[in-house]
Amino acid sequence: MIDWSRVTELRDEIGAENFAEIVTLFLEEVETEIDALRAGCAEDALEARLHFLKGSALNLGFTDFSRLCQMGETAAASGRAGDVDLAATIACFEASREDFMRGLEALAPP
Known part of the structure; x- marks a missing residue:
């Protein structure tokens, strides 16, 4: 669900303090x-929203969420916005966020 090597790499690259700011942002x-x-994104904006989410997710190691965003982006780009499973994508983000927050506690220095 989370690419912890990416998370650790990013934290090491930018420092713990900056990393905390990046996570918050x-x-x-x-x-x-x-x-x-959730509010009902217009079909013509769906591709762009999913593209943004995919890139953000990849930067912070949310691999499963990023994969679902990519699949949705591809579907929306080919005129199949109705095929995008937004509920599954949102649920994946929520589960990923929970896993990420638990994992951050384990990564924190003593």
């Missing part, structure tokens, strides 16, 4: 987009 931005999807 990521969660705020992604949750804003998720809220828009």
